[in-house]
Amino acid sequence: MDKQHVGLLGATSLVGGCIQQQLLNKNWRITAFSRKKIKNSHTHITWLQLGTKFQPIPYTNNKIVIWICAAPIWVLPEYFDLLLTYGIQRIVILSSTSRFTKNVSSDPNEQHTAQLLIKSEDQVQTWARINNVEWIILRPTLIYGMGRDKNITEIARFILRFGFFPLLGTAKGLRQPIHATDVSTACILALEALNLKNCTYNLTGGETLTYRDMVKRIFSALNKKPRLIRVPLWLLRLIIPIMRRLPRYRLWTAAMAERMNQDLVFNSLNTQQDLHFSPGSFVLSAKDLP
Numbered sequence: 001m002d003k004q005h006v007g008l009l010g011a012t013s014l015v016g017g018c019i020q021q022q023l024l025n026k027n028w029r030i031t032a033f034s035r036k037k038i039k040n041s042h043t044h045i046t047w048l049q050l051g052t053k054f055q056p057i058p059y060t061n062n063k064i065v066i067w068i069c070a071a072p073i074w075v076l077p078e079y080f081d082l083l084l085t086y087g088i089q090r091i092v093i094l095s096s097t098s099r100f101t102k103n104v105s106s107d108p109n110e111q112h113t114a115q116l117l118i119k120s121e122d123q124v125q126t127w128a129r130i131n132n133v134e135w136i137i138l139r140p141t142l143i144y145g146m147g148r149d150k151n152i153t154e155i156a157r158f159i160l161r162f163g164f165f166p167l168l169g170t171a172k173g174l175r176q177p178i179h180a181t182d183v184s185t186a187c188i189l190a191l192e193a194l195n196l197k198n199c200t201y202n203l204t205g206g207e208t209l210t211y212r213d214m215v216k217r218i219f220s221a222l223n224k225k226p227r228l229i230r231v232p233l234w235l236l237r238l239i240i241p242i243m244r245r246l247p248r249y250r251l252w253t254a255a256m257a258e259r260m261n262q263d264l265v266f267n268s269l270n271t272q273q274d275l276h277f278s279p280g281s282f283v284l285s286a287k288d289l290p
Contacts (some may be wrong), residue, residue, distance in 0.1 A: 009075075013070050019255050091128070096139055121200075136190045140183050147289055151178065167211070177205045201268070
């Protein structure tokens with residue numbers, strides 16, 4: 001395998017951007033794919049635009065045998081033919097632990113997301129087996145970083161706008177936030193670990209803390225005194241539909257509040273041992289905030 005050239009799907013995503021930077025630091029060549037037209041800005045990156053139907057004929061002479069997919073896993077089947085055209089032999093794919101946590105959600109849309117993740121993982125594994133492609137699926141937990149995530153950043157924006165944050169009960173549910181740069185590091189380690197193939201790993205941060213403490217850390221990073229207001233579930237169910245009228249909060253659900261008291265933790269010891277991976281603690285820098 002050419003360990004100096006990688007194909008990257010989802011190159012403009014949060015994790016995709018981190019992967020780019022880390023690969024460039026290691027002097028890799030990247031062929032990055034995006035639905036947007038992006039001008040080449042680095043000698044080691046070639047950008048190719050994906051249309052609604054990609055036509056790979058001009059690029060069939062460029063073999064790319066190893067790949068990373070940082071796009072949502074459910075879009076990957078659209079590009080199975082593309083990957084085969086380039087002669088794929090190995091791929092690292094990001095999924096999510098939401099396949100477990102949202103599968104029992106009270107919200108039908110979240111249940112649909114979980115089922116989509118499960119179905120997509122099955123599709124990828126079947127396709128890979130038929131075409132003799134090595135694969136590793138990484139399932140991150142709560143990803144944050146660069147002020148671009150939809151988890152920590154949204155909490156920070158709420159605090160900046162309203163000066164407080166509502167919690168359901170004691171908000172004692174445990175979390176293992178993982179920084180986007182740690183996720184990208186794990187992707188590259190998995191790509192390089194040629195002794196590993198056809199396996200899945202849960203990917204967690206290096207620290208476990210309660211949802212309440214996580215929110216308090218965000219207040220601290222914003223240089224604000226924590227103002228946490230305990231709100232009963234019935235009131236949240238009244239407030240959230242009103243909040244959803246605002247574009248920024250259109251994806252908020254009562255199920256999100258219910259999970260504040262649920263432990264969403266996973267054993268990732270085998271991930272750390274197999275990939276020699278050491279994720280960092282939950283630390284927010286200025287660039288991680290909106």
